[in-house]
Amino acid sequence: MAIDQLDGRILVLLAQEPRIGVLEMSRRLGVARGTVQARLDRLQSNGVIQGFGPQVDPAALGYPVTAFATLQIRQGQGPDVRAHLATVPEVLELHTTTGTGDMQCRLVARSNADLQRVIDRVVGFDGIVRASTAIVMENPVPLRIIPLVEQAAADSERT
Amino acid sequence: MAIDQLDGRILVLLAQEPRIGVLEMSRRLGVARGTVQARLDRLQSNGVIQGFGPQVDPAALGYPVTAFATLQIRQGQGPDVRAHLATVPEVLELHTTTGTGDMQCRLVARSNADLQRVIDRVVGFDGIVRASTAIVMENPVPLRIIPLVEQAAADSERT
DNA sequence: CGTACAACTGAGCATATTGCCCAGCCGAAA
DNA sequence: TTTCGGCTGGGCAATATGCTCAGTTGTACG
Numbered sequence: 001m002a003i004d005q006l007d008g009r010i011l012v013l014l015a016q017e018p019r020i021g022v023l024e025m026s027r028r029l030g031v032a033r034g035t036v037q038a039r040l041d042r043l044q045s046n047g048v049i050q051g052f053g054p055q056v057d058p059a060a061l062g063y064p065v066t067a068f069a070t071l072q073i074r075q076g077q078g079p080d081v082r083a084h085l086a087t088v089p090e091v092l093e094l095h096t097t098t099g100t101g102d103m104q105c106r107l108v109a110r111s112n113a114d115l116q117r118v119i120d121r122v123v124g125f126d127g128i129v130r131a132s133t134a135i136v137m138e139n140p141v142p143l144r145i146i147p148l149v150e151q152a153a154a155d156s157e158r159t
Numbered sequence: 160m161a162i163d164q165l166d167g168r169i170l171v172l173l174a175q176e177p178r179i180g181v182l183e184m185s186r187r188l189g190v191a192r193g194t195v196q197a198r199l200d201r202l203q204s205n206g207v208i209q210g211f212g213p214q215v216d217p218a219a220l221g222y223p224v225t226a227f228a229t230l231q232i233r234q235g236q237g238p239d240v241r242a243h244l245a246t247v248p249e250v251l252e253l254h255t256t257t258g259t260g261d262m263q264c265r266l267v268a269r270s271n272a273d274l275q276r277v278i279d280r281v282v283g284f285d286g287i288v289r290a291s292t293a294i295v296m297e298n299p300v301p302l303r304i305i306p307l308v309e310q311a312a313a314d315s316e317r318t
Numbered sequence: 319c320g321t322a323c324a325a326c327t328g329a330g331c332a333t334a335t336t337g338c339c340c341a342g343c344c345g346a347a348a
Numbered sequence: 349t350t351t352c353g354g355c356t357g358g359g360c361a362a363t364a365t366g367c368t369c370a371g372t373t374g375t376a377c378g
Contacts, residue, residue: 002221011213018211023335032356037337048219052177052211054170056304060207061311062161068256068263082299089310094300097227097293104227104293105300108307134256134263140241141253141264145215148267151248152220182364191327196366 003048006031008153010039011049015146018052058092063108065115066136069122071103077127078103084125090118107133162207165190167312169198170208174305177211217251222267224274225295228281230262236286237262243284249277266292 003011009029013020022040026033043049058066073081078096085091085105093106107122109115115135123131162170168188172179181199185192202208217225232240237255244250244264252265266281268274274294282290 011215015212018213021335033336034357035355038354046219047216050214050216052213053174054177054211055209056170056308057206057209058304058307060205061307062314063307063311066254068254086300089306091300092304092307093302094298095225095227095295096297096299097295099293102293104295106302134258134261136254136256136263138255139253140255141245141250143252143265145217145251147248148217148220148222148251149215152222155221180364192365193328194326197325 002156003043003149003153005153005157006035007039007043007048008149010036010043011149012146014049015149058108063090063110065109065112066139067107067109067115067119067133068136069105069107069119069131069133071105071123071128072130073101073103074127074129075101081125081127084127085122088118088121091122161315162202162308162312164312164316165194166198166202166207167308169195169202170308171305173208174308217267222249222269224268224271225298226266226268226274226278226292227295228264228266228278228290228292230264230282230287231289232260232262233286233288234260240284240286243286244281247277247280250281 006029010025013025013028022036023033026036029036040049058064071081078101081103082094085094085103090108091105092108095104096102097104105122107115107118109118112135115133119131119133122128165188169184172184172187181195182192185195188195199208217223230240237260240262241253244253244262249266249268250264251267254263255261256263264281266274266277268277271294274292278290278292281287
């Protein structure tokens with residue numbers, strides 16, 4: 001599902017001014033409204049655009065502390081651990097990774113002290129053998145996608 | 160900036176049906192349109208809602224492989240390394256964390272083989288002493304915020 | 319107990335956008 | 349040469365938006 005330049009420009013525009021609307025978009029891109037609409041529909045059914053959910057800042061919600069935890073799981077306990085972690089609101093994300101049957105998760109907390117509570121809740125579960133935590137100090141590159149979109153658009157064009 | 164129940168319901172609604180519009184929202188929530196509009200404005204200027212950017216799936220863009228890299232930086236090279244990583248499109252996110260002056264970043268690649276190229280590009284920089292990579296196999300809990308929003312809304316109400 | 323203030327309601331209005339339709343045009347593939 | 353998918357540019361009714369305003373709550377505070 002490669003994307004072309006126009007798709008790329010649509011995505012970039014949408015990222016810069018999300019509330020822009022199809023009509024204004026078509027004006028800025030210099031194409032017909034129907035075209036933009038068709039592209040958007042395609043991007044969404046393609047799964048390239050998963051949605052337009054609001055991006056909520058945990059810090060503004062009172063959870064300014066972010067941490068990454070690496071978990072070591074007891075053999076066969078994977079599914080249980082996943083289910084457990086899914087019930088903890090402060091677990092924002094969970095991945096299983098290569099390595100020693102490991103998992104990696106992103107946590108938030110109200111304070112460093114509160115982080116202890118969260119970690120206790122996370123690791124206070126039978127299948128978890130060991131956990132190591134790294135607290136995030138800075139976030140020089142916040143989650144971004146535009147450079148990759150531009151890369152993908154350029155690549156597809158180079159054909 | 161605590162949020163109340165109504166804010167919470169707005170955020171949840173918005174997360175479930177992002178394209179919903181203020182009017183329809185006010186109908187579903189049973190409040191006046193102006194109220195929803197005021198709340199939304201407040202949530203945005205609060206910074207609770209950072210935006211409504213499109214959520215783009217790297218996999219659909221041709222980058223199905225995700226990995227986390229932990230980097231060890233040479234003293235004083237932090238800023239240079241950050242600037243370097245910011246230029247790599249495949250670096251989706253970068254954090255500095257506690258530990259041995261470490262950084263943690265999220266990478267994507269077109270394939271496992273391509274991941275090698277990305278890693279080479281990432282670590283092929285002078286200030287980086289050591290790097291270890293974990294490839295993501297599964298993502299049992301994709302990045303989510305709703306449970307935390309509900310938690311925060313409930314907390315604020317319990318006053 | 320009374321007052322002042324902030325928030326919500328319900329309504330109206332002009333303007334802009336949406337979703338949907340169509341006919342015509344063009345370039346690429348068969 | 350024919351066919352077909354994608355783009356254009358236009359029109360239409362229905363709907364949403366941004367804005368304003370007066371009246372009503374609810375609550376904190378003197």
